[in-house]
Amino acid sequence: MPSMRAGEETLASVRAVARRTAAARFGAWLPLVAAVALIALPSVLTPYTRDLVMTLIIYAIFALSLELLVGTTGLVSFGHAAFLGIGAYITVLATPASGPGSIAVLLPLAVGGAALYALIVGALSLRTRGVYFLMVTLAFAQMAFFVFHDTDVGGGSDGIYLYFRPVMAVGEHKLLDLDQWGQLYGLAVGMLIFTYAFLALLRRSRFGHALAGIRINEQRMRAAGFRTYGYKLAAFVIGCALAGMAGFLMAAKNGVVNPELLSWHLSAEVLLMVIFGGLGSLRGAVIGAVGFTLLKELYQSPGLVGTLAADHWQLTMGITIILFVAFVPRGVIGIFRRLRTAPGS
């Protein structure tokens, strides 16, 4: 049958294309270069830039964790900061009063706590869609915010100090001591690489393809036989657990937590980071986190933009966001994509 032959030929070409794109992806060494640069970076940093780079790394992890929800699955959550905040608070609250807590205990607790709250929030909010989902996630995040803000659980609106940064010790020997800046930095870089690699793996798996299908057309996915609710819940819990991990780092870096970590301002900022970088791309999330944070830092520096502008940094930031959304709706990664496809085709 001629059509069968044609089918086999196309099958061969399909496999060839799959191989070629796999090779192209393998050759996408940009993240690798970035990772090497991050590892080499500490030797040239001043105390101020050290703190800034740590912030960038934590926000990159945080934005990546939201990218799984918004960019990959199409779940626009407006309460993502709650999960970062819960991870951070657990890290501080679970640290003993007498000495440093173990990373092996605190990190799973922070990640697990965020995941547990995500399971509850997700199970309820995923019964809604679109703008309703956005509002329900915001409501749950505000609930968590006010628990820490208005009760004594976490020191109220002032927050609480982390008197001892976590360590990883075998007997007397400390393998990892986050009180040493270099080791904290190393752990953060490791977690960023882990998050990026894990999400990259996830996106090319069957699970990741199913999430993309749900983002584009959930009705068709259900008609094909996918139990979409379970997929969305799993994605939500994974994304929020990673935010909890970023929260652990945030607590360890700052040595203090306060309710601002759970505030809707931060939820909005991380959403802007993901949009700023370009939805649907891991690189976009990292670029967005770095770009957004640096811009904010720039606008807040009196030495660079003048005292008047620095005092009203929200205004310059707001104008920038408006201009950005108007002229670069697909984010930074969208510019690169257009540059790449324009000359060839």
Added chain:
Amino acid sequence: MTTDATTLPTLRAQELTRRFGGLVAVDRVSLDLRLQELHAVIGTNGAGKSTLINMLSGEIPASAGSVQLDGADITAWSQPRRARAGVGRSYQRTTIFPEFTVFENCRLSAQAMLQRPWSVWRSADRCGYSTDAAMAALTDAGLAEAAQRVAGTMSHGQKRQLEIAMCLATRPRVLLLDEPLAGMGAEETERMLELLDALKETHAVLLVEHDMDAVFRAADRITVMVNGAVLASGTPEQIRASAEVREAYLGEGVGA
């Protein structure tokens, strides 16, 4: 006529009813879908045809009545569960993944039938089962040549074909097709009718359609719905000859 009244139908609806508030959209509809039989459901807009398909596929629950698949009661089953058991459907409004290639559309659909469609560790590109099922479905639907095209860039007729290919990729036994010919040109209609003719050899097919010429050509059995209820059911000859159907629906000269 290929129907053998003694064999068990693949899909059977009994007294299926759906109420929306006070409105009875589907009123005690019973029908059988059999292998090697194309069963057309016709009726005016608002007769309850799409609601019937939605209940058969599990997209909305029935208010009363039952659905059986190969003799097993599946009335309480969710849509994904029914799909995995072999009930495939297409939509009146084209429902595909426009940003994926034609092949990827089918591969993702095929993936639903795997033991672990949520597998995290292995690349979806390397799944032999779904690649083979997708290519077979594309070949059957006559879209093998278009496999690498981005689905959103295809013609309307090709998109309709793709939607059927996506159904086929899940290897269903029952196909519920909601107006697959809507908006198609003469040539595309012809191709689709040939496809339906081939598909009914291996599937039990329910066809909801407005194109009467096509229905009377393709169907082995026709059910006429009016205001949610079955007015008549029979072979195309019986329906054509029915004075009741003429009066209520077909009008003078149509289908004659």
